[in-house]
Structure formats: C-alpha cells, structure tokens
Amino acid sequence: SKKGKMYYIPLIGSVLEGVGTIIDKTIIIKHKINYKNYVVYGFLALVLVMLPLIFFLWEIKPEAYSILNLLIFMSVVLFSILANILVFFSLKRENVTELEPIRLMQPLFTVLLAFIFSFFFVAYSAERNYSILILALIASAALIASHIRKHHLILNKYIIAALLGSLFFAVELVISKSILSYYSSLTFYFLRCLLIFLITAIIFHPSISSIKNKTKILMLASGIIWVIYRLILYYGYLTLGIVFTTILFILSPIFIFLFARIFLKEKILLRQIIASIIILACVVAAILLEI
Numbered sequence: 001s002k003k004g005k006m007y008y009i010p011l012i013g014s015v016l017e018g019v020g021t022i023i024d025k026t027i028i029i030k031h032k033i034n035y036k037n038y039v040v041y042g043f044l045a046l047v048l049v050m051l052p053l054i055f056f057l058w059e060i061k062p063e064a065y066s067i068l069n070l071l072i073f074m075s076v077v078l079f080s081i082l083a084n085i086l087v088f089f090s091l092k093r094e095n096v097t098e099l100e101p102i103r104l105m106q107p108l109f110t111v112l113l114a115f116i117f118s119f120f121f122v123a124y125s126a127e128r129n130y131s132i133l134i135l136a137l138i139a140s141a142a143l144i145a146s147h148i149r150k151h152h153l154i155l156n157k158y159i160i161a162a163l164l165g166s167l168f169f170a171v172e173l174v175i176s177k178s179i180l181s182y183y184s185s186l187t188f189y190f191l192r193c194l195l196i197f198l199i200t201a202i203i204f205h206p207s208i209s210s211i212k213n214k215t216k217i218l219m220l221a222s223g224i225i226w227v228i229y230r231l232i233l234y235y236g237y238l239t240l241g242i243v244f245t246t247i248l249f250i251l252s253p254i255f256i257f258l259f260a261r262i263f264l265k266e267k268i269l270l271r272q273i274i275a276s277i278i279i280l281a282c283v284v285a286a287i288l289l290e291i
Contacts, residue, residue, distance in 0.1 A: 006239060010248035013232035020225040036204040037211060039084050045223030050190045059184035061251050065233055069179050076179075078196045079172040084200070086165035089218025090158045102162040104253065107246050108140035110169035113265035114177075117130055123178045126241050131289050136247040139154035139282035146275030177237045185234040190226065240290075249285045250279055 024042075027033055065068060088102075115126040115133055144222050163207045180188060211219075236245030 009232055010236040010240065012246050013229050013236070014249050014252035015255050016225050016229040016232070017249065018259050019096065019227060019253035020222055021256050022259045023218060023225065024223040026263075027215060027222065033211065033215060036088065037206040038059070040200045040204050040206040040261065041211065041216075041219060042222070043200060046193040046227060047190065047197055049188060049197040049220065050193070050224040053186055056188050057184050057186045059187055061167075061182040064179065064182035066213055069182060072179050073177055073191075076172050077192055077199070079168045079175070080192065080196055081199055081280075083165045083168035083172065084196070085153050085203075086168065087159045089235070090162035090165065098223050102159060103166055104143050105140075105163065106166040106169050107143065107250050108137070109167050110173055111136040111140060111173040111243050113170055114189050114246075117174060124174075124242075127243050129241075131244065132243050132247065132286050134273065135286045135289075136281040139250045139279045142275040142278040142282075143250055146269075146272045167232075173233075173237075174242060176234070176243055176259055176261050180234055180238055185231045185238075188234065189230050215277050244286065244290060247283060251283055254279060 028038060064073070084261065090102075111133065114127040118126075118128040176188070183191075233249070236248070240248075246279060257268050257272050257276065
C-alpha cells in the first residue's frame with residue numbers, strides 16, 4: 001500500500017526534529033540569546049531559507065481564498081503566535097528541563113484533537129483508527145512518563161502557560177490539515193512564518209545587534225532543518241493522516257536523547273531507555289498494521 005511505502009519519510013522528519021531541537025537548545029543555552037529575539041529571528045531565518053524556493057514552488061488554489069478558509073489560515077497564525085508567546089512566558093521562570101514533560105504533551109494533544117475532529121468534520125474521518133490511536137496514546141504516555149518528576153506536578157502560572165502553549169501548537173497543526181491541500185506545503189509554511197515574523201517583530205521589538213554572526217549562521221542552519229521538517233510533517237498529514245504521522249514523529253525524542261548524549265554530554269536515564277523501547281515497539285506495531 002501507499003502507506004507502507006511512504007512511512008519512512010516521516011521517520012526522516014523525526015531525525016530532523018532531533019537535530020533541530022539540539023541546535024535550538026545550543027543557541028538558547030550556550031549562545032545566551034534572549035528568547036524574544038530568538039522567536040522573532042527564528043521566524044525570520046525560516047522566511048529567508050524559503051525565499052529562494054518560493055518563486056519556483058508558489059501555489060495557491062482558488063479555494064484558499066474563501067472566507068472560511070482564510071479564517072482558518074488566520075487561526076493557524078493566531079494559535080501559533082499564542083503558543084510561542086506562552087512558551088516564551090513560561091521560560092522566564094521555569095528552566096528547559098522542568099518544561100520538557102509539558103512540551104512533550106503536544107503529540108498527545110495532537111492525536112486526541114484529530115480523533116475528536118473525526119466525529120465532526122469529514123476531512124478528518126480517516127483519523128478514526130482505534131488501533132493506531134491506542135498505540136499513539138501509549139507512545140505519548142511513555143514519552144511524558146520518561147521526563148516527569150514529582151516536583152513537576154506542582155502547577156503554577158508558568159507551567160500552565162507551557163501546557164496551554166503545547167495545546168495551542170497541537171490545535172494549530174490539526175486545523176492546518178483542513179486547508180493544506182489548497183496550497184503547496186512550502187507556500188503554506190512560508191505565508192504562516194512570514195505573518196508570524198511580522199506580528200512578533202511588532203510585539204517584541206527585537207534587537208539584532210546583540211546577535212553574534214556565529215549565532216546567525218546556527219539560526220539559519222536550524223531554519224533549513226525546520227523547513228524540511230515541516231514540509232515532511234505536512235506531507236505526512238496529507239498522505240498518511242495526522243494520528244499515524246504523529247506516532248512516527250514520537251520517535252524524535254529518542255534521537256534527541258541520543259544527540260543530547262553525544263553532543264551535549266547529557267546523561268540518559270533508565271526511564272528514558274525504557275520509554276524509548278515502548279515508543280519503538282508502538283511505532284513498529286503501527287507500521288505493521290498500516291502496511
């Protein structure tokens with residue numbers, strides 16, 4: 001089947017997510033970049049990476065201009081901005097490690113939202129696959145459990161902001177599917193990033209002079225990885241469905257563990273190894289069910 005042949009493409013995406021996350025972590029922690037600057041110039045880097053390609057791959061179908069579809073597109077941009085601002089706010093007080101289990105709830109939110117949407121909207125009817133849903137929920141739960149500690153269960157406004165940020169990122173991804181087919185994936189992502197860059201630049205008034213050249217090069221490298229990652233993610237949503245694509249992308253934290261160990265010399269915990277085995281088993285089972 002088509003699904004059987006193409007599942008390896010999201011697997012490449014999950015490796016890229018691992019690489020991109022490590023580069024971003026390096027930029028924020030080692031290069032000590034202000035997160036406001038990071039959000040704005042991160043989106044500028046994405047726009048600059050796509051700019052040479054957009055002239056060749058620009059495509060918008062007439063359906064994209066309907067009032068409903070324009071409203072959905074604006075909702076995608078709005079939810080993405082809200083998610084970024086909430087995560088930014090949470091990082092003011094909580095360190096990255098504290099927020100990791102909250103951030104990793106995004107796949108769980110994405111899977112559940114896609115499943116709920118399948119009961120109300122025809123465009124999502126293919127998401128109602130109970131076997132894949134159960135595997136995705138087990139993999140998501142294992143992922144969250146691998147990071148949680150007792151002190152993480154204390155809710156404060158910063159943790160709640162991070163939780164809402166993860167939820168809004170999931171909402172953005174799920175509603176994107178309903179209009180993705182009216183654009184080329186590159187056009188959709190370019191317009192999304194361009195609008196987010198312009199709006200966040202107005203909100204945050206960032207300063208570029210404080211960013212070193214080495215950091216700018218790293219941000220562009222990160223931009224290239226995230227553009228390819230998003231195009232693969234959108235491809236997966238359109239051809240394999242949201243739930244199936246998400247379960248393949250849940251593999252990315254395994255690569256993050258490995259890359260963090262190799263490049264950032266972080267320790268891998270036993271619980272992370274156990275979670276990785278459970279996630280791997282769920283992914284293999286999902287692929288076998290779909291072939």
